[in-house]
Amino acid sequence: MDIELITNILFAMVRSGTPLLLVALGEVVCEKSGVLNLGQEGMMLMGAVTGFIVALTTGSLALGVLAAMLAGVLMSALFGMIALGLRANQVATGLALTIFGAGLSAFIGADFVGKPLVGFAPIAIPVLSDIPVIGPALFQQDILVYLSLVLLVLVWLFFRVTRAGLIVKAIGENPWSAVTLGLPVLRVRWLAVAFGGALAGMGGAYLSLAYTPLWAEGMTAGRGWIALSLVVFASWRIGRILLGAWLFGLASILHLVFQGMGVDMSSNLLATLPYLATIVVLVILSSKQSRIRLMAPMSLGKPFHPAG
Amino acid sequence: MKASFKKTLKQAATVALSAAMTLGLAGQAVAKEDPLKVAFVYVGPVSDAGWTFGHDEGRKEMIEKLEGKVETTFVESVAEGADAARVIRKLAQQGNDLIFTTSFGFMNPTLKVAKQFPKVKFHHATGYKRSDNVSTYAARFYEGRYVTGLIAGKMTKSNVIGYVGSFPIPEVVQGINAFTLGLKETNPDATVKVVWINSWYDPAKEREAAEALIAQGADIINQHTDSPAPVQAAQDKGVFAFGYDTDMAKFGPDAHLTGSLVHWGDYYADVAKSVLNDNWEANDTWGGINTGMVKMAPYNKAIPADVVALAEKARAGIASGDLVIFEGPIKAQDGSEKVADGVKLEDKDILSMNWYVQGVEGKLPTN
Known part of the structure; x- marks a missing residue:
């Protein structure tokens, strides 16, 4: 492997990991508040289609991204109404949201299939982008990649140093104790769910406006699910989400690169690596002790009713 | 004179009217037939x-x-x-x-x-x-791919062509082999790198595969997957690409050289006609360039005129039957003779093709 190839691989790794990073970042905030939203794939698709349509009709990519985030928020509000308002089973509601989003996005986007769009262009940061090997990967990307990294730092700081971050975590651990302390459990959970929706919409928009600027039915191809498993893989730690997103990105690039190099290794086997890692984490998580050790929010997925 | 002319005119009008009515009725009768x-x-x-x-x-x-x-x-x-x-x-x-x-x-x-x-x-x-x-x-998608191979051989500078494959099944392998035979015809030094993504349709994965191939020196990307993402990747990286299925030029105006398109309209109309005319019978159709089922997308301006002429000549040859793509001598990947000189592969051998011709790199995954 020469330097140029490694540079290219790292560049592709960051790009391929960005939608995962965005969606997982939204989901981890949601899960830290104790809500498990499995509707990421549906929200991503709605974000992708809305972003594409708005960007194409208005000619503004920025408006497209905003519209995508709004679409994600609306989708998550639907989830909130059923799972938080009516206290329905979160797993079932999330799954329904994914199916709904896949169908609705296909319906709205039918007239926009096969239309070309000029997507986000890379912005090279002077000097830094000339650093060998890692320069292009980190400093020669499009604006959404930079934005995803900024958001990552903000979320990390939010949980690390702010009181609000502590409140979200407290509610995720034990909403009943939190409510006795006078914390607005439902309001916080609503906000966390909406944040998750906005970032899932943005993750979808990254695909339809930057990575592969086009709309096609089901174009996320399961990335919402990968992002969900990424949250588990990262065991709810913000820093590890970045690491995980890049690792998953690297795994999906490497099995293609190895094929091109003629390495005699099953590409299917390589492609399964991220999932294998996730399963291992899930197995470890199955005991309560290790859940505590791995910082899983203890009330994750349990509906909350103030009275009981 | 004047009166009789008027009468004649009137008569003529009546005749015309009744004729029109008869025709109209007849027309209706035809329309009434289910x-x-x-x-x-x-x-x-x-x-x-x-x-x-x-x-x-x-x-x-x-x-x-x-x-x-x-x-x-x-x-x-x-x-x-x-x-x-x-x-x-x-x-x-x-x-x-x-x-x-x-x-x-x-x-x-x-x-x-x-x-x-x-x-x-x-x-x-x-x-x-x-x-x-x-x-x-x-x-016979592979016929169009042979033509793209001829063009690729003339257009490549790095002599490495990237090929984004879906699944390693005969339909796709035929295309890779036909493409490579065309490529070798115009450029014996060029090779084809194949990357399988194990999906017909995953725009992001298709793009990743195209980028991985470009990173490894490919300066032309061909694809046997369904989205225009590889063409987009080629456009962004400033290399060439061939589309597939539909004309993908709008996704990469500079990159898209041409592509093999499939066109079912004539066939569907012919079948419906045969049923309407009561002369339908069960058969097997494997149509190619000759029946209009496979067509070429418009050629990019970047292709020199002599290369377009070469491609068009091959296309005409395939249509007339003078040019048979899978006709020996054809060497397998390891250089051994797979099809002897003058032997034409039968359709059943093409339909079950599970080997690479010489010039394709990497091992064909076995399912």
Whole structure:
């Protein structure tokens, strides 16, 4: 492997990991508040289609991204109404949201299939982008990649140093104790769910406006699910989400690169690596002790009713 | 004189009017004859911008060509397997005279339902099982790919061509081999790197594969997957690409050299006509450039005129039958002789092709 190839691989790794990073970042905030939203794939698709349509009709990519985030928020509000308002089973509601989003996005986007769009262009940061090997990967990307990294730092700081971050975590651990302390459990959970929706919409928009600027039915191809498993893989730690997103990105690039190099290794086997890692984490998580050790929010997925 | 002229005029008008009325009535009588009811079963949504989209374009073209004589319905996103039989049976019960099932996985359900409805005519795409009322049809995509190979050989500078593959099945391997034979014809030093993504349709993965190939020196990308993402990747990286299925030039105006397109409209119209004329019989059609089922997308301006001429000559040769793509001598990947000099591969050998020709790098994954 020469330097140029490694540079290219790292560049592709960051790009391929960005939608995962965005969606997982939204989901981890949601899960830290104790809500498990499995509707990421549906929200991503709605974000992708809305972003594409708005960007194409208005000619503004920025408006497209905003519209995508709004679409994600609306989708998550639907989830909130059923799972938080009516206290329905979160797993079932999330799954329904994914199916709904896949169908609705296909319906709205039918007239926009096969239309070309000029997507986000890379912005090279002077000097830094000339650093060998890692320069292009980190400093020669499009604006959404930079934005995803900024958001990552903000979320990390939010949980690390702010009181609000502590409140979200407290509610995720034990909403009943939190409510006795006078914390607005439902309001916080609503906000966390909406944040998750906005970032899932943005993750979808990254695909339809930057990575592969086009709309096609089901174009996320399961990335919402990968992002969900990424949250588990990262065991709810913000820093590890970045690491995980890049690792998953690297795994999906490497099995293609190895094929091109003629390495005699099953590409299917390589492609399964991220999932294998996730399963291992899930197995470890199955005991309560290790859940505590791995910082899983203890009330994750349990509906909350103030009275009981 | 004047009066008689007027009378003549009046008479002429009456005659004309009655003639027109007769014609009109006749016209009505023709319209009253029930149109042929034709149904289509699609595996994907008509908006997939690829395979199903192509079939639906064919359906629309058939309606245009046989205006008023056919009435069509379609059912989209039908899962391959047991449920397909239910959908096909329902269409037959609804009085459709001719049913096209457009995916390989509909093969057994189609035969099963065909047995129960012997008067209904069925056409199954890309399958190999037929009966008295079931025909099969497919397109020789690989013929178009040979032509793109000729162009690639002339256009490459790095002598490395990247090929984004879907699944290692004969249909795709035929395309890789035909492309490589064309490539070697114009540029014996060039090689083909293949990357399999194990999906027909995953824009992001297709793009990653194209980028991985470009990173390894490929300066032309060919694809056997359904989205235009590889063409976009080529456009962004400033290399060339060949599209597939539909004209993908708008996704990469500089990159898109040409592509092999599939075109079902003529075939669908011909089949419907044969049913209307009562001379339908079950058969197998594997149409290529000669029947218009496979076409080339417009050539990019970047291709020099002499290369376009070369490609067009090959296309004409394939159409007339003078140029046979899988005709020996053909060497297998390891250099051993696979097809002897002068021997033409039979269709059944092409349909089960599971080996690479010389010039393709990497090992063909075995399923």
